[in-house]
Amino acid sequence: MPDDFPQLAQIESSNPMAEGRTLFGLDAEALSALMLEAGQPAFRGRQLAEALYRQRIADLDAITTLPKALRQRLIAEGWQVGRPTIAQVFQSNDGTERYLVELEDGLTVETVWMPEGDDGEVGDDSDGEISQTLGAPGPDFRTWETNKPQSAQKIVRRATICVSSQIGCIVNCQFCLTAKLGLQRNLTAGEIAGQVLAVFDRHAVEVGRDRVNLVFMGMGEPFLNYDSFIAAVRLLVREAGLSPRRMTVSTSGIVPGILRFAAEQPELRPRLAVSLNAPNDTIRTEIMPINRKWPIAEVIDATRQIPLRSHERITFEYVLLGGVTDQLTHARELARQLRRSGLAAKVNLIAWNPGPDIPYSTPQPEAVEAFRSALISAGIPAYLRKPRGRDIYAACGQLKRTVES
Ligand code: SAH
Ligand code: SF4
Numbered sequence: 001m002p003d004d005f006p007q008l009a010q011i012e013s014s015n016p017m018a019e020g021r022t023l024f025g026l027d028a029e030a031l032s033a034l035m036l037e038a039g040q041p042a043f044r045g046r047q048l049a050e051a052l053y054r055q056r057i058a059d060l061d062a063i064t065t066l067p068k069a070l071r072q073r074l075i076a077e078g079w080q081v082g083r084p085t086i087a088q089v090f091q092s093n094d095g096t097e098r099y100l101v102e103l104e105d106g107l108t109v110e111t112v113w114m115p116e117g118d119d120g121e122v123g124d125d126s127d128g129e130i131s132q133t134l135g136a137p138g139p140d141f142r143t144w145e146t147n148k149p150q151s152a153q154k155i156v157r158r159a160t161i162c163v164s165s166q167i168g169c170i171v172n173c174q175f176c177l178t179a180k181l182g183l184q185r186n187l188t189a190g191e192i193a194g195q196v197l198a199v200f201d202r203h204a205v206e207v208g209r210d211r212v213n214l215v216f217m218g219m220g221e222p223f224l225n226y227d228s229f230i231a232a233v234r235l236l237v238r239e240a241g242l243s244p245r246r247m248t249v250s251t252s253g254i255v256p257g258i259l260r261f262a263a264e265q266p267e268l269r270p271r272l273a274v275s276l277n278a279p280n281d282t283i284r285t286e287i288m289p290i291n292r293k294w295p296i297a298e299v300i301d302a303t304r305q306i307p308l309r310s311h312e313r314i315t316f317e318y319v320l321l322g323g324v325t326d327q328l329t330h331a332r333e334l335a336r337q338l339r340r341s342g343l344a345a346k347v348n349l350i351a352w353n354p355g356p357d358i359p360y361s362t363p364q365p366e367a368v369e370a371f372r373s374a375l376i377s378a379g380i381p382a383y384l385r386k387p388r389g390r391d392i393y394a395a396c397g398q399l400k401r402t403v404e405s
Contacts, residue, residue: 022082025190053239084194096389112162115144158211166220177355189231216249223257253299262305273315279333322361335378346381
């Protein structure tokens with residue numbers, strides 16, 4: 001690590017909550033090992049995994065597949081489920097909900113629920129809708145209506161959950177409110193996966209029927225907490241039964257993380273979004289100082305190592321800052337960069353969401369549209385991400401544990 005980012009050296013390994021008598025976060029194998037150690041048959045571990053991740057039971061005493069005596073003994077020894085809980089809810093008038101999720105040490109982290117999603121992942125077949133519209137009539141897709149009973153089994157509800165990977169962030173992008181917090185600590189795998197299951201419970205999500213996309217785009221930089229992030233994905237895929245094709249992780253361009261990600265098994269690897277945010281190194285360094293360490297060419301080279309699945313594209317996120325990154329010349333330069341990369345790419349444009357004391361401005365709607373058209377004319381698929389929950393500080397880059405709504 002060069003001297004200009006000494007903090008990065010320490011944080012990948014810091015994981016203060018990794019030890020302790022918390023069951024949530026352990027996979028079936030670890031739970032079986034624990035049961036064997038306690039003189040129990042290994043299948044008790046699989047029963048525990050089923051209870052924690054499929055039945056979503058958050059209280060050890062309520063796991064009735066385990067004999068009562070065993071439950072009581074585990075509790076007496078200090079074991080608990082220890083899943084994060086939703087402590088506070090902020091509701092937006094567009095249906096978005098922002099949660100303060102409480103962790104075992106009393107700290108809180110933020111998670112966001114968006115009925116229907118944010119349109120950020122459209123156009124890439126992540127819902128399998130493209131194939132469905134071409135074939136036989138597909139299921140009836142509905143926006144989330146929690147209080148209405150689902151009369152027909154084939155009605156599919158859709159939503160997106162935005163998940164945090166750290167409390168705060170150390171990357172210091174100049175336009176992001178989360179950056180103002182600095183890094184407080186990494187989350188454990190259980191704390192990352194636990195946000196998802198706590199929100200599933202709140203909205204009575206039925207895995208296998210409902211179309212819920214996960215985006216690891218909340219607080220923090222997932223690739224600076226790589227081990228916990230990928231362990232959380234493993235729990236969500238293997239134990240909770242979710243598909244990694246409906247998960248997208250966003251990175252600010254941490255090259256060693258991208259390279260590790262490229263080596264993951266395809267059946268465990270989410271989609272990747274890279275926060276490019278600028279068309280060249282000069283502007284990117286100004287708004288994302290991390291670019292001095294990993295400039296655009298290195299980020300793109302690393303991204304090229306990822307073996308893509310069929311229909312998969314790499315998403316490049318691009319925050320439009322009024323007057324700074326939203327000019328037509330920027331769009332053309334960005335298109336050239338991406339074409340030159342040879343990557344199957346698409347661009348998600350995000351109009352900057354304001355935050356107090358951040359010296360940028362939102363782009364004019366005409367500038368946004370002109371930018372998008374210029375990318376499309378240059379052959380780069382480009383989408384505009386709808387701002388969701390701006391009124392409750394739930395939109396991209398606004399997560400800072402703001403308690404007034
Ligand atoms: N740390 C990761 C993921 C979380 S940020 C990353 O940076 O990729 C998720 C997205 O929100 C990123 O693309 C980031 O560039 C964008 N973002 C941050 N602050 C924003 C703001 N104020 N308005 C709009 N987008 C913002
Ligand atoms: Fe961290 Fe992402 Fe915000 Fe940058 S944009 S400070 S990497 S959360």
